[in-house]
Amino acid sequence: MIIPPLNAIRTFEAAARHLSFSLAAEELHVTASAVSHQIKTLEAFLEVKLFKRQPRQVTLTPEAEAYLPAIRMGLEQISEATRRMINRQDSVIRINLAPAIAGGWLIPRLYDFYNQHPEVEVEITTSMKLVDFTRSDVDLAVRFGKGQWQGLTSHLLITEELIPVCSPHLMDKANYPETPEALLKLPLLHVRPKATDWQEWFKAAGITHKALKMGAGFQSSPLMLDAVEAGLGYGIASRHVIEQELATGRLIIPFDISVTGSNGYYLVYPENRFNDYKVQLFREWVLSLLKP
Numbered sequence: 001m002i003i004p005p006l007n008a009i010r011t012f013e014a015a016a017r018h019l020s021f022s023l024a025a026e027e028l029h030v031t032a033s034a035v036s037h038q039i040k041t042l043e044a045f046l047e048v049k050l051f052k053r054q055p056r057q058v059t060l061t062p063e064a065e066a067y068l069p070a071i072r073m074g075l076e077q078i079s080e081a082t083r084r085m086i087n088r089q090d091s092v093i094r095i096n097l098a099p100a101i102a103g104g105w106l107i108p109r110l111y112d113f114y115n116q117h118p119e120v121e122v123e124i125t126t127s128m129k130l131v132d133f134t135r136s137d138v139d140l141a142v143r144f145g146k147g148q149w150q151g152l153t154s155h156l157l158i159t160e161e162l163i164p165v166c167s168p169h170l171m172d173k174a175n176y177p178e179t180p181e182a183l184l185k186l187p188l189l190h191v192r193p194k195a196t197d198w199q200e201w202f203k204a205a206g207i208t209h210k211a212l213k214m215g216a217g218f219q220s221s222p223l224m225l226d227a228v229e230a231g232l233g234y235g236i237a238s239r240h241v242i243e244q245e246l247a248t249g250r251l252i253i254p255f256d257i258s259v260t261g262s263n264g265y266y267l268v269y270p271e272n273r274f275n276d277y278k279v280q281l282f283r284e285w286v287l288s289l290l291k292p
Helices: 006-018 021-028 032-046 062-086 099-116 168-172 180-185 197-204 221-229 239-248 277-288
Strands: 051-053 058-060 092-097 121-126 140-145 152-165 188-191 214-218 235-238 259-270
Touching (some): 006 021, 006 032, 021 032, 058 062, 092 099, 092 277, 099 121, 099 140, 099 152, 099 239, 140 277, 152 239, 180 197, 188 197, 188 221, 197 235, 197 259, 214 221, 221 235, 221 239, 259 277
Parallel strands (some): 092 140, 188 214
Antiparallel strands (some): 051 058, 140 259, 152 235
């Protein structure tokens, strides 16, 4: 069995992924010179050049491009086997969620999961970025998109249904809109990454316009909904993620006209974890919620 120095292999994969010794050094918490030393060690072991070194960047040699896929697969298998070994007695299911769906849809339903599996603890984290399963201890994630992520299995949980919302306190204001068209004259709060939501809604409502009077923009749906609830303007959100706000009357729907978005919220996990006990347990439970 011919095995090169594992630290050099790990360094090679990081440098090849970033195409940068400095970014690889930042990820590995070492100096750029240490990365360069590890690459030279591996090149000496293999007796082949792996990188073409240029003044401000590095590129892979043909030999490195052929070598990288097997190295990456091997590291992923080592990581997965290690994760399973560490977690073999672990009763915690770690789930990473998009902030919008965490409090609005999943958390209110978790009491049912605890009733069925009181021996299991669920640990939830939120982020806007897709979690890197190879570099974290996360078991599953829920993400917003079209359901196509390389190397991941995905299950549709919610199809986005966009509706306008506002604070009930705005009903007493003189400029409360009597028609959907009247919204065109009011500040329209929005989530910046989804800035076209209002345009899609007005199109579904059959309302033509030259330009929208956009109000404040926010980086996430929870921030935008906090502003809507505070009465700062009218927002647009997915009906399913504001169930609690609608049920308690903290938000109202001025016009019940909806548009089905092209994206949705998906349960995702690595393809090679399909039979993982924790993945199976949570997958079966959450998908059972969708049955009529």
